[in-house]
Each structure stands twice: as structure tokens, then as C-alpha cells.
Amino acid sequence: MSAAYSQGLKLSSQGRHVEAIAQFEAALAVQPDDPKVLFALGNTASQLGLAGPAEQFFRRVLALEPGRVEATVNLANLLRAAGQQDAAIALLEPALAREPDSPELHLTLGSCWREKNNLPKASAHYQAALSARPNYAPALANLADIRIDTGDRASARTLYDSAIKADPTNPQAKMNRAILHLLNGDLKDAWRDYAARIDVPGKVPASEQRFAPWTGGPLQRARLLVRSEQGIGDQLMFAGLIAELAAHAKAQGGSVVLECEPRLAALFARSFPDASVRPAAIKTIGGKPAANYGWLKAAGGATAAVLLGSLPKYLRPTLQCFPKPHQFLIPDPQERARWRSVFDGGKKIIGISWRSGKFGDGERALQFATLQDWASFLRQTDATFVCAQYGAMDEEITALERMSGRKIIVPENLDQKNELDRTCAMLSVLDVLVSAPTAVSWLAAGAGVRTLKLHFNYSWTAMGQNYEPFAPACECVFPAAQGDWADVFKQVTAKLS
Numbered sequence: 001m002s003a004a005y006s007q008g009l010k011l012s013s014q015g016r017h018v019e020a021i022a023q024f025e026a027a028l029a030v031q032p033d034d035p036k037v038l039f040a041l042g043n044t045a046s047q048l049g050l051a052g053p054a055e056q057f058f059r060r061v062l063a064l065e066p067g068r069v070e071a072t073v074n075l076a077n078l079l080r081a082a083g084q085q086d087a088a089i090a091l092l093e094p095a096l097a098r099e100p101d102s103p104e105l106h107l108t109l110g111s112c113w114r115e116k117n118n119l120p121k122a123s124a125h126y127q128a129a130l131s132a133r134p135n136y137a138p139a140l141a142n143l144a145d146i147r148i149d150t151g152d153r154a155s156a157r158t159l160y161d162s163a164i165k166a167d168p169t170n171p172q173a174k175m176n177r178a179i180l181h182l183l184n185g186d187l188k189d190a191w192r193d194y195a196a197r198i199d200v201p202g203k204v205p206a207s208e209q210r211f212a213p214w215t216g217g218p219l220q221r222a223r224l225l226v227r228s229e230q231g232i233g234d235q236l237m238f239a240g241l242i243a244e245l246a247a248h249a250k251a252q253g254g255s256v257v258l259e260c261e262p263r264l265a266a267l268f269a270r271s272f273p274d275a276s277v278r279p280a281a282i283k284t285i286g287g288k289p290a291a292n293y294g295w296l297k298a299a300g301g302a303t304a305a306v307l308l309g310s311l312p313k314y315l316r317p318t319l320q321c322f323p324k325p326h327q328f329l330i331p332d333p334q335e336r337a338r339w340r341s342v343f344d345g346g347k348k349i350i351g352i353s354w355r356s357g358k359f360g361d362g363e364r365a366l367q368f369a370t371l372q373d374w375a376s377f378l379r380q381t382d383a384t385f386v387c388a389q390y391g392a393m394d395e396e397i398t399a400l401e402r403m404s405g406r407k408i409i410v411p412e413n414l415d416q417k418n419e420l421d422r423t424c425a426m427l428s429v430l431d432v433l434v435s436a437p438t439a440v441s442w443l444a445a446g447a448g449v450r451t452l453k454l455h456f457n458y459s460w461t462a463m464g465q466n467y468e469p470f471a472p473a474c475e476c477v478f479p480a481a482q483g484d485w486a487d488v489f490k491q492v493t494a495k496l497s
């Protein structure tokens with residue numbers, strides 16, 4: 001084992017991936033076809049989010065060692081992440097023929113089939129993984145996920161418990177068990193397990209600055225920093241607690257500093273005047289997000305901190321604690337008036353948003369209705385339709401208009417992905433938003449707009465209700481059977497009439 005390779009492994013284990021790559025490349029210069037170095041380079045590139053180079057390194061490993069299971073699994077997972085489930089299956093099945101008792105191959109194949117919505121095949125592979133390695137925690141947890149998909153929540157709970165017992169350090173299993181608790185409306189257990197997200201790589205930005213944790217106690221003379229975490233949709237969902245928290249702090253002589261995604265700062269500052277709103281300064285270091293709080297001292301500092309997603313544990317311990325109705329976002333009044341004049345046409349104004357901003361032909365794509373399904377709905381509905389889809393492509397709009405025979409208004413000079421304050425004002429003049437389960441639905445419902453959210457199956461954020469407790473202007477439309485979009489749109493049509 002070369003000194004450069006050993007040093008590269010050490011640096012990589014410390015999260016110093018860029019420095020590790022330099023060491024691995026030095027080792028590779030001495031022995032260009034060393035599979036262990038190529039494998040390490042693949043793993044390190046993957047940690048940095050460099051999917052293309054990582055794929056090439058793993059392919060070079062497999063060209064040298066076709067039977068290497070770890071390289072096969074890692075390459076398959078890269079293909080899955082890119083939405084190439086069929087390519088991953090084509091890679092895994094010959095490997096499984098050579099290694100029929102490999103739990104790792106069965107596990108990865110099971111996930112491919114689940115992402116293609118073939119739950120029987122997925123279950124069979126997870127069971128085979130467990131036959132090969134009893135108490136294999138990832139297979140137990142993945143099988144539990146499928147039990148939720150099929151409605152067998154009791155079995156899912158047993159499997160999650162077994163997975164966590166087998167591997168108490170697995171945060172993802174606890175996160176998934178939290179989803180099960182939320183589906184059942186068991187909020188106390190849910191918020192306990194939801195805390196495990198802190199240990200899921202990439203979920204919560206790391207920070208070199210240490211803060212005294214706030215655990216729901218009094219806020220007398222305290223200056224509480226609410227730390228930003230996760231994506232736009234998560235921040236919008238949890239933002240409904242900020243006004244209440246800031247009012248509590250103000251009444252006790254304390255104050256709140258809210259760190260948020262920069263695109264939300266203007267909207268949050270207007271919506272939460274009792275909080276000091278600051279845009280987050282997040283950088284990616286070693287492939288993981290890290291928060292810089294160099295701005296905090298000038299903003300008055302903080303005596304304690306809490307993650308945004310931890311607030312429900314203290315402010316929403318039961319379903320009865322969620323206010324209804326609850327509008328918590330305040331759109332810009334001038335922008336709102338301008339958009340109202342743009343859309344004024346006498347008919348009901350319906351916004352439509354049909355997918356997330358990410359493309360793929362795997363599990364993510366399955367979660368959204370097709371353009372054909374949307375076109376059928378538009379064709380049957382007499383309304384003024386407004387595109388509320390961020391990143392909508394011209395060919396999508398053209399196809400929808402051609403298939404439906406309806407004109408779709410695309411708001412001009414509005415970047416719906418980045419200009420979220422202006423987008424909220426635009427959404428606020430809609431009569432209804434019909435949307436896929438994305439951040440758009442939270443942005444509209446938070447502003448009090450009636451929102452119909454279309455689901456492929458269940459929604460953990462609904463907590464067993466037919467609406468979103470965090471933003472009750474949002475009604476959840478669930479299918480009679482998983483993925484039955486015809487039934488979903490039938491329900492939407494009935495609700496609109």
C-alpha cells in the first residue's frame with residue numbers, strides 16, 4: 001500500500017476530499033491501473049457530487065475486476081440517482097447471477113425495482129437480501145418503506161424497529177420511522193425520530209460555531225437563532241411557526257433571528273416583522289453544506305439556537321396545536337395588484353404546477369402525473385390557466401396547449417424559481433392552485449390561496465388528515481389506488497365544481 005494512497009484514505013475519512021484526490025492521483029501516477037486507488041477515487045468523486053468522474057472511475061475498476069461487488073453497487077447507485085434505473089438493472093443482474101447470495105446486490109436491485117414501481121419484485125429482492133444476511137438493517141428498512149406504500153403500517157413499524165435495533169446508528173431508518181409516526185398522527189414519537197435528520201449527511205448544514213441549544217424553554221432576554229435547514233419547501237412548511245415564536249419571544253423580552261434561504265429573505269422579512277430575517281450563507285465543503293455565521297455578530301449575536309425543523313417538537317406537539325385557518329405569508333401588495341390586473345378576465349383563475357424542478361425516469365418521475373393527464377383535466381375545465389411551474393420548458397407548454405386546446409398564460413418577466421417574493425404575489429391572486437407536491441404548493445397555501453395538492457400515494461406532512469396542517473389552505477388529493485391519476489383528477493374536477 002503506497003504512502004499516497006494511505007494518506008488519501010485518511011484525508012477522505014476526515015471529509016477533506018479535494019486533498020484526498022490529489023493523494024490518490026499521486027498514487028495512480030505510480031500504478032495507473034491500481035483498482036483500489038481507482039475505487040477510492042470513485043468514492044471520493046461521488047462524495048463531492050461529481051457523478052460523471054465517479055462513474056468513469058467505477059467503470060475502470062470493473063474493467064479490471066468485473067466481479068467486484070462494491071464497485072458494481074456504487075456504479076448502480078450513481079445510475080439510479082441519474083434516473084437510469086434500467087441501466088442499473090442491466091448492470092446488477094449479471095453480477096447477481098455470479099454472486100446470487102450477495103445481500104448488497106439484492107438490496108440495490110430491490111431499490112431499482114421500487115423506483116420503477118414494481119413493488120413485488122422489489123420486495124422479493126429485499127427478502128432475498130435478508131435470507132442471505134438476517135437482520136440486514138438496510139433491507140429491513142427498505143422493506144418497511146414498501147409496507148408503507150402498500151398500506152401495511154403495522155408491519156412497517158415492526159420492520160423499522162428491527163432495522164434500528166440491528167443498526168442503532170442508522171439515522172435514515174429513524175427518519176423513515178418518523179414518517180410512519182406522522183402518517184399515523186403520532187406526533188410525539190414522530191418529532192423524536194425526526195431529530196435523526198441531523199445525522200443524515202447533507203440534511204442540516206454543519207457549523208464550526210457552537211450555540212447553546214434551545215429546547216422549548218422561556219425566552220426572557222434571550223436572542224434565539226433559528227437555523228436554516230433542508231430545502232425551500234421544508235423552510236416554507238416550517239415558516240408557519242415563526243410569527244408565533246417571535247411573538248412569544250417579544251412578550252418575554254427576547255427576540256428571534258431567522259436564518260433562511262436567500263430567495264426567501266424578502267418574503268419572510270415582510271411576513272415576520274417581529275423577527276430579524278437574515279439570508280443564510282451556505283457553502284459546500286467536501287460535498288456537504290456548511291453554514292458560515294460571520295454575519296451573526298453584526299446582527300446582534302445569539303444566546304441560543306434551534307434548527308427550523310425542530311420547532312414543531314416544541315410548538316406543535318399535537319394536531320390540536322395547529323391553527324386553522326392559518327395564513328402566514330404576506331405577499332407584496334403592489335406586486336399583487338399588478339398581477340391581478342394581468343390575469344383579470346372574468347373566469348376563474350387556476351394556476352397549474354405539474355412536477356418538481358428535477359427530471360428523471362425513476363421514482364421521482366412516478367410521483368407526478370403525466371402531461372397527458374394534465375391535458376385531459378384542462379380540456380374538461382373552463383377557466384383561465386396560469387403556469388405556476390418553475391423552470392417550465394417551452395415544449396411542455398406547447399404540448400399542454402396542443403393536447404388540451406386551452407391557452408396557458410405564462411407570467412412574463414418572472415423567474416419563478418429565484419424570484420420567490422414576486423412569485424408569491426403572483427400566486428396570491430389565483431382563485432385556486434392545482435399542484436404537484438412541490439415547494440410551489442407551500443408558497444401558495446402559506447399565502448392563503450386554496451391549493452389542491454395531487455399525490456401519487458400518501459403524504460406524511462398531512463399527518464393522516466386530508467389537508468396540510470402546517471398550511472391548511474392546502475387540500476390533499478389522494479388516489480383510490482397508488483398512482484391512479486385518473487381518480488385524482490376526477491376528484492379535483494369535483495372539488496372545483
